[in-house]
Amino acid sequence: MEHEYSGGLGKKRALRGLTYVLLTVWALVVLFPFYWMLLSSVKSYGAYNAEYIPQLFTLQPTLENYREAFTAVPLARFFANTVLFTLLTTALMLAVTVLAAYAFARLNFRGKNLVFVLFLSLMMIPSELVVITNFVTITELDLRNSFPGLILPSVTSVFYIYLLKENFEQVPEQLYYAAKVDGTSDLKYLFKVMVPICRPTVVTITILKAIECWNSYVWPRLITDDERYFLVSNGIQTIRESGFGRENIPAMMAAVVVISAPLILLFLAFRRMIMEGVSRGGTKG
Amino acid sequence: MKVVLRNVTKKFPARGKKDREVTAVSDFSFEIPDGQLVALLGPSGCGKSTTLNLLCGLQRPDSGQIFFGEEEVTQLPPEKRGVGMVFQNYALYPHLTVLQNILFPLQNLKGAEKLSKAEMNRRAREAAELVQIGELLDRKPAELSGGQQQRVAIARALVKMPRILLMDEPLSNLDARLRLQTREEIRRIQKETGITTVFVTHDQEEAMSISDRIVVMREGLVQQIGRPQEVYDQPANLFVAKFLGSPPINLFEGRVSGGRVFIGEEAVLAAPGLAGGEVTVGVRPEGFLLKADGALGCRLRGVEVLGRDVSVLAAHEACPGAVIRAIVNAQERPDPAADTVRFDLKPGKVFLFDKTGDQRLL
Amino acid sequence: MDKKSAKGWLYILPAFLFLGVFLLYPLVDVFIYSFEEGFNFASQSYYGVGSYNYAYVLRDPYFLQAVKNTFLLVAITVPVSTGLALLISLGLSSISRLRELYQTIFFLPYVTNTLAVGLVFMILFKRTPYTDGLANLIIGLFGAEPVDFIDGPYWAKMTVLCLYTVWIVMPFKILILTSALASVNRDYYNAARIDGTPAWRIFTRITVPMISPTIVYLIITGFIGAFKAYSDAVALFGTNLNAAGMNTIVGYVYDMLYGSSGGYPSYASAAAILLFAIVLTITCLNLLISRKHVSYLS
Numbered sequence: 001m002e003h004e005y006s007g008g009l010g011k012k013r014a015l016r017g018l019t020y021v022l023l024t025v026w027a028l029v030v031l032f033p034f035y036w037m038l039l040s041s042v043k044s045y046g047a048y049n050a051e052y053i054p055q056l057f058t059l060q061p062t063l064e065n066y067r068e069a070f071t072a073v074p075l076a077r078f079f080a081n082t083v084l085f086t087l088l089t090t091a092l093m094l095a096v097t098v099l100a101a102y103a104f105a106r107l108n109f110r111g112k113n114l115v116f117v118l119f120l121s122l123m124m125i126p127s128e129l130v131v132i133t134n135f136v137t138i139t140e141l142d143l144r145n146s147f148p149g150l151i152l153p154s155v156t157s158v159f160y161i162y163l164l165k166e167n168f169e170q171v172p173e174q175l176y177y178a179a180k181v182d183g184t185s186d187l188k189y190l191f192k193v194m195v196p197i198c199r200p201t202v203v204t205i206t207i208l209k210a211i212e213c214w215n216s217y218v219w220p221r222l223i224t225d226d227e228r229y230f231l232v233s234n235g236i237q238t239i240r241e242s243g244f245g246r247e248n249i250p251a252m253m254a255a256v257v258v259i260s261a262p263l264i265l266l267f268l269a270f271r272r273m274i275m276e277g278v279s280r281g282g283t284k285g
Numbered sequence: 286m287k288v289v290l291r292n293v294t295k296k297f298p299a300r301g302k303k304d305r306e307v308t309a310v311s312d313f314s315f316e317i318p319d320g321q322l323v324a325l326l327g328p329s330g331c332g333k334s335t336t337l338n339l340l341c342g343l344q345r346p347d348s349g350q351i352f353f354g355e356e357e358v359t360q361l362p363p364e365k366r367g368v369g370m371v372f373q374n375y376a377l378y379p380h381l382t383v384l385q386n387i388l389f390p391l392q393n394l395k396g397a398e399k400l401s402k403a404e405m406n407r408r409a410r411e412a413a414e415l416v417q418i419g420e421l422l423d424r425k426p427a428e429l430s431g432g433q434q435q436r437v438a439i440a441r442a443l444v445k446m447p448r449i450l451l452m453d454e455p456l457s458n459l460d461a462r463l464r465l466q467t468r469e470e471i472r473r474i475q476k477e478t479g480i481t482t483v484f485v486t487h488d489q490e491e492a493m494s495i496s497d498r499i500v501v502m503r504e505g506l507v508q509q510i511g512r513p514q515e516v517y518d519q520p521a522n523l524f525v526a527k528f529l530g531s532p533p534i535n536l537f538e539g540r541v542s543g544g545r546v547f548i549g550e551e552a553v554l555a556a557p558g559l560a561g562g563e564v565t566v567g568v569r570p571e572g573f574l575l576k577a578d579g580a581l582g583c584r585l586r587g588v589e590v591l592g593r594d595v596s597v598l599a600a601h602e603a604c605p606g607a608v609i610r611a612i613v614n615a616q617e618r619p620d621p622a623a624d625t626v627r628f629d630l631k632p633g634k635v636f637l638f639d640k641t642g643d644q645r646l647l
Numbered sequence: 648m649d650k651k652s653a654k655g656w657l658y659i660l661p662a663f664l665f666l667g668v669f670l671l672y673p674l675v676d677v678f679i680y681s682f683e684e685g686f687n688f689a690s691q692s693y694y695g696v697g698s699y700n701y702a703y704v705l706r707d708p709y710f711l712q713a714v715k716n717t718f719l720l721v722a723i724t725v726p727v728s729t730g731l732a733l734l735i736s737l738g739l740s741s742i743s744r745l746r747e748l749y750q751t752i753f754f755l756p757y758v759t760n761t762l763a764v765g766l767v768f769m770i771l772f773k774r775t776p777y778t779d780g781l782a783n784l785i786i787g788l789f790g791a792e793p794v795d796f797i798d799g800p801y802w803a804k805m806t807v808l809c810l811y812t813v814w815i816v817m818p819f820k821i822l823i824l825t826s827a828l829a830s831v832n833r834d835y836y837n838a839a840r841i842d843g844t845p846a847w848r849i850f851t852r853i854t855v856p857m858i859s860p861t862i863v864y865l866i867i868t869g870f871i872g873a874f875k876a877y878s879d880a881v882a883l884f885g886t887n888l889n890a891a892g893m894n895t896i897v898g899y900v901y902d903m904l905y906g907s908s909g910g911y912p913s914y915a916s917a918a919a920i921l922l923f924a925i926v927l928t929i930t931c932l933n934l935l936i937s938r939k940h941v942s943y944l945s
Binding site: 341342343362363364365366368369370372373374376378379380381389390392393394441445 | 832834835837838839840841842843844845848852853856857859
């Protein structure tokens with residue numbers, strides 16, 4: 001209804017059409033790499049290499065490349081490592097974040113404001129600055145090529161503490177006093193009342209952290225050189241540089257599909273929540 | 286500028302499967318004489334805002350015609366209609382100063398209409414003086430009070446010398462004290478400029494107090510058009526009678542029999558020439574006269590002292606589930622300890638409606 | 648300490664420990680490293696304190712190349728991606744049909760693994776003995792000579808790096824701009840239309856000023872993000888970025904720390920601090936400039 005009358009009808013139609021053209025072009029630009037990886041992953045090795053001019057579709061799809069991806073390189077292991085890494089890191093992050101956010105939001109203790117300001121200022125530190133010492137620390141603790149070495153420095157996210165604290169503070173204080181009067185312990189109140197009420201935020205930071213973990217590359221690359229501890233990002237880089245003997249691009253693409261699929265499925269399932277969470281607190285790019 | 290609406294209808298298509306088509310304005314015909322201040326009055330969803338949007342051109346009617354003076358504007362886009370509009374939340378551009386806001390419409394003028402900088406400034410200042418915000422020109426909207434923002438919005442609407450001025454709920458965002466003051470102000474500005482003005486409101490008191498004419502609407506249909514006192518004294522139907530007046534009208538189940546109106550078993554009023562049957566009897570709060578041998582007996586519920594007046598609260602079987610409220614002179618207040626109270630009804634303050642409420646019988 | 652305080656501290660203790668060990672201590676330490684000359688990782692010894700590490704890094708041709716690459720990448724991708732995202736968001740907010748579908752598609756790059764999809768870009772742009780690649784096929788339609796975007800001339804490699812970076816950062820920008828545009832009250836547009844404001848003037852005088860805080864936010868985070876570019880380059884050109892001549896400042900830091908030329912935490916620290924100084928300076932400049940131009944802050 002807002003658009004009735006604006007300008008001549010013909011001009012308006014043309015503009016509308018142009019808008020759809022623009023959006024469709026960008027949609028194609030976004031989707032094309034995904035299509036290409038799927039397509040290449042089902043072309044046979046021979047067929048792929050025989051195409052001097054790449055074909056936009058294939059009539060003989062094969063799943064051979066997927067078998068190759070899982071057998072020629074330990075893709076399943078990379079996958080399992082990443083799942084474990086993501087689960088453990090996210091769980092630890094949640095525990096640490098929920099406790100700290102609760103303390104800042106509801107508990108009174110000496111030095112609280114000072115510590116909070118300290119936390120906030122830590123938000124501005126770029127990870128590139130601290131990665132050097134962390135690398136040295138983990139190396140000295142002899143935790144290279146181990147899960148603790150991978151996980152521990154990846155746990156904390158000041159921003160999530162901040163986000164959750166803001167949310168916790170919106171829960172009416174009367175609820176806390178009511179619970180206190182009923183003799184509820186702080187811990188029980190936190191997990192039975194606060195967390196359920198703030199579930200959207202908790203879920204949001206969980207998903208955001210999981211995405212971050214799944215895609216993390218820099219730290220795992222620094223801290224692991226043993227394939228048994230590689231995550232998918234490192235795995236794919238190894239595959240790129242030395243995997244599959246000579247360049248077996250269809251198998252590579254099969255691996256890429258396997259690696260990309262979980263997050264895309266997660267996104268399609270929790271689309272609204274993820275997009276809202278990112279616009280509230282995500283930063284990338 | 287005279288404004289005429291002829292058989293205007295506006296429907297909104299259904300959105301989604303569960304939704305149904307909504308007729309926001311239905312076969313609306315109305316003529317606003319030049320220079321009048323007219324209120325579109327009704328509860329929310331009655332189509333008054335849609336009517337306003339049809340007038341300014343943000344929406345287009347599905348059928349019917351709209352004229353400004355002799356010119357038909359039905360198909361004209363908003364910018365060609367020469368209307369000024371004051372939005373409910375004022376829609377002042379927050380990043381521009383008051384002066385820049387007022388200048389904004391003038392800067393859009395093109396070709397032959399284009400004004401020199403000096404002329405634009407002069408007109409903007411003139412408009413600002415008219416609404417008495419001459420000293421606020423360099424402020425940003427966020428630095429102004431609600432009432433001041435309202436004035437800036439009016440100045441911005443007036444600066445391009447519109448043929449008609451439209452206002453959407455102009456007072457709803459102001460607190461009670463400012464509301465009184467601002468409505469006088471709107472009246473003054475309208476009188477001074479002589480611009481035909483239409484405003485939308487859901488507040489009957491607001492509509493009654495300043496407008497030359499009131500258009501009462503309900504579910505897209507015009508219920509009654511008339512001068513405020515006329516609409517109050519001669520409501521066209523039960524809806525209008527209920528919507529206007531504060532405290533609201535008291536309603537009794539009654540019947541007409543033998544040229545007399547009965548509430549319960551008591552004949553309360555003569556109604557010569559009316560056919561017998563069930564009716565709804567509406568009595569304005571000021572339509573009750575306390576009288577020891579009055580025609581209507583009610584159980585006394587309480588007495589509220591309002592200062593000059595006294596509000597008598599009562600109950601009656603013919604008025605189920607509601608409290609009867611009568612406003613009487615403070616000197617005549619009844620004994621609060623009494624069980625019953627009796628009234629006579631003033632003839633001009635009593636209305637009879639048929640049982641559907643669509644038609645007034647008396 | 649009273650019991651109440653003890654409880655509070657107990658709750659924040661885990662966070663405090665993690666942050667202290669992995670964020671606060673390293674922050675101090677990195678400055679120390681950067682001034683310890685000739686630090687040897689194996690023997691944990693150094694032979695002097697001074698600015699030699701900085702001098703070394705600033706004279707290192709690899710670092711200078713990385714700085715050049717990074718600045719070029721920032722200068723191209725930030726304006727391009729912000730402008731394109733604004734255009735697409737305007738398009739998105741002007742339609743109602745298919746809008747959700749488009750929004751969903753546009754967001755996909757956000758949830759992809761940079762390394763993995765980078766491989767796809769690589770094969771699209773790479774020229775091998777077997778094939779010129781799809782990208783070359785397309786530019787060939789316009790009569791251009793095929794070129795290897797992955798192992799070829801510098802400008803070609805930079806082009807594909809910029810393309811991929813823009814592809815990666817667009818979802819965030821589109822998302823933020825679309826919600827900023829949606830939060831502008833429709834009455835402003837209605838008011839402008841009743842006053843006969845032309846579309847272009849509505850855009851420049853109303854839309855842009857109203858969302859200018861968001862644009863500034865996106866430009867600043869865009870600068871910071873682009874300055875830290877690394878994994879997109881690795882995805883396209885492999886881990887040996889110095890050899891490819893496509894290293895970024897962050898890549899240089901990691902390479903110094905560990906990798907082909909690795910084992911020098913002092914040089915890495917100096918380079919990291921230089922990067923931080925650059926980012927800080929640019930951010931401050933951004934804020935100063937935007938303060939002049941963004942008159943309206945929500």
